[in-house]
Amino acid sequence: MVGIIMGSSSDLSVMQDAIDICQSFGVAYEVDIVSAHRTPVKMLQYAQTAKERGVKVIIAGAGGAAHLPGMVASATILPVIGVPVKSSNSIDGWDSVLSILQMPNGVPVATVALNASKNAGILAIQMLAIADEALAHKLETYKQELVEKVAEMSQQTKSNWK
Amino acid sequence: MVGIIMGSSSDLSVMQDAIDICQSFGVAYEVDIVSAHRTPVKMLQYAQTAKERGVKVIIAGAGGAAHLPGMVASATILPVIGVPVKSSNSIDGWDSVLSILQMPNGVPVATVALNASKNAGILAIQMLAIADEALAHKLETYKQELVEKVAEMSQQTKSNWK
Amino acid sequence: MVGIIMGSSSDLSVMQDAIDICQSFGVAYEVDIVSAHRTPVKMLQYAQTAKERGVKVIIAGAGGAAHLPGMVASATILPVIGVPVKSSNSIDGWDSVLSILQMPNGVPVATVALNASKNAGILAIQMLAIADEALAHKLETYKQELVEKVAEMSQQTKSNWK
Amino acid sequence: MVGIIMGSSSDLSVMQDAIDICQSFGVAYEVDIVSAHRTPVKMLQYAQTAKERGVKVIIAGAGGAAHLPGMVASATILPVIGVPVKSSNSIDGWDSVLSILQMPNGVPVATVALNASKNAGILAIQMLAIADEALAHKLETYKQELVEKVAEMSQQTKSNWK
Amino acid sequence: MVGIIMGSSSDLSVMQDAIDICQSFGVAYEVDIVSAHRTPVKMLQYAQTAKERGVKVIIAGAGGAAHLPGMVASATILPVIGVPVKSSNSIDGWDSVLSILQMPNGVPVATVALNASKNAGILAIQMLAIADEALAHKLETYKQELVEKVAEMSQQTKSNWK
């Protein structure tokens, strides 16, 4: 199961892509609102109990001084994927990116691009696929579809410029 | 009492100035190593029990993805002063500054300049002096000394350039 | 009393949140337009007389080369909270943030996030609550409300994704 | 097996930490020099054949316009961890960080902090531990050691400031 | 012939200017969608076969972690001109610019300004004109037209402000 959390329901529009990826790959997930700064106790509990609840990877999205991914990582041995969200008073997203990326030695967060919850979803699938050949096969198919989409765009573009 | 914490004893060289300010103003303080990422449980306990232990202001120094000040602020109603420390693999200090400064609504951190633990100390004294006239008087004296130091420098500079 | 000042009435839309916090916590406040660059003499007078007028904390908002918080801090021993305002020709807010944050040793400004006048208000309340248990109690309640709001969002989100 | 690659042997001093982590956790690894820009064909072959060679996670370190992690990710379904290396003519590390982090939808790279190959190693172990309880147990022990190291520092610091 | 490629057909609106320049200078060109991250094999093939297909200069546009120009340059001796595209989740364009510009020694990319595919087109013409005097003559005419356009603007402005 993939645990997908974020600090506020206003982050759902960005985090939806991670949920969609889990659905399209047929991987179980749970979604919750967990705030590092407003609900620190719940946040630690979430992290401490995630593994025993069956969570295998955690995806955490947050903006501004984005502490959720790093703090969850502090209290679990599960891999944590951090999604920097460009929130309204963000300084161009730099705050979210650096708050999530620059973790100290010992407590990593697997950071993806600004607002890139889709890639967070795919990365979670890739981690699960390490020990799940059926899932690995689906990833091969997904990668092949990327190739085909570009081929279509290429075809259309070339015919336009002939 | 002022609580002065930092994530690692390697931050002591930067945080020493805050300790010195407390000493020179005759204000009690405690110093401890508390890491948001390595000791999240202790960190929350520190924050949750600070007020009842007699701490009135907390100064927290951290570098990189600096979550300590903000996380301590999440679990106490005491004012928390954050000192962004320019650590070795910091991206020019931007990571420390933004991780501490850009806190979400509801949970402020009083951020001071990069490595400016001296100003963190003075700010703590200023907060305590709101309800402590003797301390306020010492601050007036301190401010006067700043004026005099500049006057001395001015004197010497003018005589050099006469 | 909390003194809330800003450089222009155009900053009121950002600074309103600080006023609202004072009102909701039942703390007296005064609001004024004081410009460091257009009314330097009035600005120094404001700072020099604030304490005797009964002001205990000053909140100053400013944008661009934002000198108001730092200059007010230069002329009072009261704690000064600086709110970096993202003004129209700001360079992404960096100018406001750095002009307020990077104060020299001896004269701190308690800086909050870009446009975060709400947090400036809360921080002022926290400072006053150091010596005011009734206010401290209100802060505990406020913190509890933050927890409850997240619980509500959590409840709703979970039911959506069941 | 963890595949650890970098663009030049000059990156070894930074990447050594990832190797050490693998060793200390008793996880097999291979180390190679693979350059996206100088050996693009070998690079693609490395990525395409990694899974069949038994590699389960790839750690790729690179500096400047750091294309190695993202390009390897383009040609494998294995999770790829990117380590931004601060190279000599880097623009403060921003180039390495952004070139690795800001991957387009469909092809994620799990980015860690600047020069943080130690965290890359731990993250790789965390991924492998999803399906390896013995490894998960070692991670729990590792996390406990972090707590103890802070406790030691705390003890020493407190006795200094008594 | 000038080869004009980009990672997605969504980049066509930016890259159109390069196509227009080729047309207005009467220089042959080909347009294709080639993605470094989704179609790495096709991308290398494109680069490896470009010279034998008659391509003399390649213009590659890409955004975010923009690897296309640098990777194409890795597999051809033709000069490659990189156009940093400011894509939707870009961090203000910095990611595109640095990912294209900061190439390691041995594999240059001729980088132009953010979104400046027009200048990429002109630069390609300038390279071809090194050995093509007719084309050089057209460039002289083009440069003269720039002078005349400014003269017109100057004339009109002066008459407005008389």
Added chain:
Amino acid sequence: MVGIIMGSSSDLSVMQDAIDICQSFGVAYEVDIVSAHRTPVKMLQYAQTAKERGVKVIIAGAGGAAHLPGMVASATILPVIGVPVKSSNSIDGWDSVLSILQMPNGVPVATVALNASKNAGILAIQMLAIADEALAHKLETYKQELVEKVAEMSQQTKSNWK
């Protein structure tokens, strides 16, 4: 006479404020379109002949790789005021600011804030007022008006918050 130049008539909307200031202070001015990159010869001639034409200060506005102010300064001993214009494909204005500000030793440009052509106009008046007491008197009046405008805003704000 103040010489006001810019690289394109599209900069007029930003540069208008400088013109207005000259008008309101009754100072003669000339306006022209001069492009460093499209009309380098005219640009040098403009600079070389400005003093003999009676120009005493030059205001030059430019965006992106903004070379106009610095290049004009290279060919005249008149003080040159540079206005960084935030143009359409600018990287947040940083390019304009740094291209104008960071002049090498020997050839200064008096740089004002992003898009701040109004301040460029005032600065030009200040320079002329060094040797023109009537103009100096007008500046005193202008400064007094700034004070009064703030006083009005202050009055209105205070009455709102009474």
Added chain:
Amino acid sequence: MVGIIMGSSSDLSVMQDAIDICQSFGVAYEVDIVSAHRTPVKMLQYAQTAKERGVKVIIAGAGGAAHLPGMVASATILPVIGVPVKSSNSIDGWDSVLSILQMPNGVPVATVALNASKNAGILAIQMLAIADEALAHKLETYKQELVEKVAEMSQQTKSNWK
């Protein structure tokens, strides 16, 4: 007379170049230490009385949250030249530059490059030379010397590479 001020005698090493320029052009100057943050009252007095003391241009150097140039400009109609000084805990000089450059409408500061007090000196001379032909002539000579120095370097370089 040129007024040269700085916030601390530690800035003298940077500001020395401005003094040297005044000396070599035979222009009178005064040097003083005036701190916006430590001596705000003296600072305003300095600015308010500068004109009557015979000062015609003010050069002010400051680092970090560099308020000295802007605050002096707030209290005088004399042109103020700001020198951003890269101080020890500066965030790469960005704080000094933005604090001085981004002044609000109505109160300009003529900003020069980071640490460029030499250019501040030359700019002051240029302003004085508007109404002083002898000084203007010296500037022509100075400009000619720059040409000759490059000619010498050119000669030597060419002979090296023959």
Added chain:
Amino acid sequence: MVGIIMGSSSDLSVMQDAIDICQSFGVAYEVDIVSAHRTPVKMLQYAQTAKERGVKVIIAGAGGAAHLPGMVASATILPVIGVPVKSSNSIDGWDSVLSILQMPNGVPVATVALNASKNAGILAIQMLAIADEALAHKLETYKQELVEKVAEMSQQTKSNWK
């Protein structure tokens, strides 16, 4: 012939690599000191006469507000390669990079990485090789040598970690 110019002989240590590349590829070159800001007239003459002197590509290195590459490009139809030099008071190299890269439409500069004069040299060779098969062949050989160097490093690294 390749024209290699720079603003000061102090840039020679950075620009040497471009010279070495020309030598090792057996391509004629000329080296000169040409300053946009100190010798604008000579600079324009250099650019205007370069083509008739037999120059086919110009490499221009400059730091700070680096106007040399762009201004040379304004006065010639030859392709101009710009090398941003990280000079002593540079703001981390950002000024050099942005001043060279962000050229307006109509006047491109082929920008390479910070201090990357080696890549400027290779890019110049690539441009000349468009119409010179012997040179193209040398580039193929050079590219092959890059592959071999990595192979050697790979061999050695693998044997170390066996």
